[in-house]
Amino acid sequence: MKTSNFPIFTQKDITSEAELISHKLMIKAGIVRQLTSGLYTWLPLGHRILEKIKMIIREEMNAIGSTEILMPLIQPAELWKESNRWEEYGPELLRINDRHKREFCFGPTFEEVITDLIRKEVSSYKQLPINLFQISTKFRDEIRPRFGVMRAREFIMKDSYSFHSSEQCLNETYKKYSSAYENIFKRLMLNYTIVEADSGNIGGNESHEFHVIADSGEDDLLLDESTQGMNVEIAKIKYGETDVQKIINENNLKHVKGIEVGHIFKLGDKYSSKMKAEITTKESEKINLLMGCYGIGVSRIVAAAIEQNNDEKGIIWPSSISPFDVALIEIDGHKDKLVRNFSAVVYQKMQDSNIDVIYDNRELKLGNKLNDWELMGIPKVLIIGPKETKNNIVTLKDRVKETKTELHVDNICDVILQR
């Protein structure tokens, strides 16, 4: 990719309205722009980050036998009335009418739609289990959107749904998702924890949340030495005590702040019973399907990752989700043909080795370019000027270690690929 085809929207000054470091950096680095309250446009850089995260999620979903689908953003009211959530969900459910005055809503979650699909398509235990997921835009009309994409009204979420004929099968699948989620957050290189959670208005009887640990997190978590813990809602129920500080002291727990980036639920027959999603068992009995659902906040992960990985210069991407592996900076390439030609050769070499490289051929000074790519958090920067061109080398600068290394042109790809 060349900057001539990949607009960079970095900016020096940002509005004082942004409070969180991740929100500030996402604006400065040109990842998102706000359209209006709770709604954001993802710029080219931001879109690439989202795609990297989605790819990791897809791979881990496929690895446990979950298959991708895509459901409509707009959902008919009838289904929500069946589950009783048309009333229960409240104003967070954004409702609209079509030209025939028929009622619809923007989907904040998809239990109704997927249950409707499965009840129509599945009638026998032989067709189970079924594991499906989608990565799509969700809409929740939040009371108060805030912190940029951290709490947006429109956001990108991966949601999975599983269907079973037995409790045992649901339990096994729930465990599979839990371990898949662990793999995902490990691959995202985030410091995370799993806690017991309250199932909220999604419902069901068991649930766990995945949190990225950050002081700016909105959730309060209580952890024990093994860092297996619970959120405060569960703690209050579990210990029969409303004074959180008392719970912490009496049970020797640690209090940390977390950003909820994943949530898995055992739904049981909550939706299948209300929506009459039945199957016939081996014994020719009709039973309600058992369900699980499993969410990951994709767009929120971008903000959470930045909360955990930044310095005074800007973002420092974990290598697995960096929008580019390396930025190639040419010094005054528009004035120096030799530099430009050599840069093009290096660029081509890296492309041939499938390295995600952004070639900065803008007419800017070296300092401008370096500052930009450091702000945007690219882990490695290659510099090519007259000196490098003359000696058939490049200078490699490491975002974190700040080291400068001269590499011969033949070794570039090997060193970059080593990570």
Place this chain on the structure above:
RNA sequence: CGGGGUGUAGCGCAGCUUGGUAGCGCGGCUGGUUUGGGACCAGUAGGUCGUAGGUUCGAAUCCUAUCACCCCGACCA
């Protein structure tokens, strides 16, 4: 919904108290000098001061209404 704040050039802001030619920084464009960490000089373009009404000889400034955005509280991936 209750409480607080902010809307002025592409971006970030000052001006408003005490009404009188609409400003600063960054960015843009032109020319020149620079050039290995956000260069300098000269010139230039760009604004119905959120919107509507009112007070006044005169309103960015005072009054009223309204809209938008942000912050604090009640809800949540």
